[in-house]
Amino acid sequence: MPLPDQSTAIGFTFNPLDRRSQQRDDEAFVERLRHDPSTRFVVFTADVPVFKAGAGRDILFSANEAAQFGEPIQAVFLGQGESERNGEGPALFALGFDKAATEAPALAAQFEPVDLRSIAMRGLVAPALLGALGQAKAMLDWHRRHRFCANCGEPSRSTSAGWRRSCDACGTQHFPRVDPVVIMLAIDGDRCLLGRQRQFAPGMYSALAGFVEPGETAEDAVCREVLEEAGVHCSGVTYFATQPWPFPSSLMIGCFARADDTEIVVDTTELEDARWFSRAEVKAMLAGTHADGLSVPKPFAIAHHLLRAFAENGAAVLRA
Numbered sequence: 001m002p003l004p005d006q007s008t009a010i011g012f013t014f015n016p017l018d019r020r021s022q023q024r025d026d027e028a029f030v031e032r033l034r035h036d037p038s039t040r041f042v043v044f045t046a047d048v049p050v051f052k053a054g055a056g057r058d059i060l061f062s063a064n065e066a067a068q069f070g071e072p073i074q075a076v077f078l079g080q081g082e083s084e085r086n087g088e089g090p091a092l093f094a095l096g097f098d099k100a101a102t103e104a105p106a107l108a109a110q111f112e113p114v115d116l117r118s119i120a121m122r123g124l125v126a127p128a129l130l131g132a133l134g135q136a137k138a139m140l141d142w143h144r145r146h147r148f149c150a151n152c153g154e155p156s157r158s159t160s161a162g163w164r165r166s167c168d169a170c171g172t173q174h175f176p177r178v179d180p181v182v183i184m185l186a187i188d189g190d191r192c193l194l195g196r197q198r199q200f201a202p203g204m205y206s207a208l209a210g211f212v213e214p215g216e217t218a219e220d221a222v223c224r225e226v227l228e229e230a231g232v233h234c235s236g237v238t239y240f241a242t243q244p245w246p247f248p249s250s251l252m253i254g255c256f257a258r259a260d261d262t263e264i265v266v267d268t269t270e271l272e273d274a275r276w277f278s279r280a281e282v283k284a285m286l287a288g289t290h291a292d293g294l295s296v297p298k299p300f301a302i303a304h305h306l307l308r309a310f311a312e313n314g315a316a317v318l319r320a
Contacts, residue, residue, distance in 0.1 A: 011120045011300030012244045015131030017079030017092060024161040030077055033091035034063075040092055041066040042078075042136050046099040047144070047248075048113040049133055051124075057112075059125060059133075060092075068110075069101040074143045076162030078132055094136030094162075096143065116246065120300040130300075131244070138249035139163075142176045145248075150174065179250045182221045183209035185306050186234050187318060188259040192282065192310050193230060194296075195266075195274035204295045205277070205285070207303040209252070222255050230274045231265030234258060238318050240309065243302040254302045256310070256317045282311045 023029045040060040043050040052058045074096035081089030102111050116137050149156045149167035156165040165174040185207050186193040194205040210225035219237040226234050236258035243252040266274045284290040297303045309317050
């Protein structure tokens, strides 16, 4: 049974920018875009996006507006939109500043920092811009964490329009990394396995998840993580969808798996609780009508869509 396309529904997955990756080393091209009057900038302070204060709550800054914050610590060319006229629309850059840049008395009342998770949960920007903000946050965080060469320890510098760090001391080039994470529903007929971590909102349960280890396939990681966290053996792993997860820079690989046994042994270092939920319960949790007030993640998270697919299709998701 084919599942519905979730590509425009899962948070951070819709990003229509043309990244122009083949032109990142063309400094004249990048500088021309940087100074084009149509170019816009997203501003981050300490990894938090900044809105203009006021009813419009605009998050796109012109060059003059962004200049109020001073010289950015980092700048990354995100890409270029499309124009109906010639196919080349406005460019978008991400600028990173330290926290003090937006806390100056002259600026504090004009701008409002809002963390990216809240932006996604509250739907404060269009899906296409949310994807670009996720891209920006991941890149700016990477620069913040990789200021020194991992090979020789000397300071590195941003190159290739912000998509590479180069070490002048030893010549090593460093590129952004994405951490693969599997997130999965183990299914036993008309039931699925969910868990909750201590930091979750009260009553919220979600799909189990964990990082893929070196030398491991995504399918093996699914089975290992479910066994480690809940003591349940799995097989028959089925791919669902992926989601860029900029907290700080992961790729969530959504899967279903067939449970080969059902006795749960909770790893209390990872989970506060884990249990089987019927499709009826999952439907009630999605609708906000569960008798015990239990809930699931919001629609911007891939876990929500895994659960919705299971609620609508049951064990058929394993054969999709």
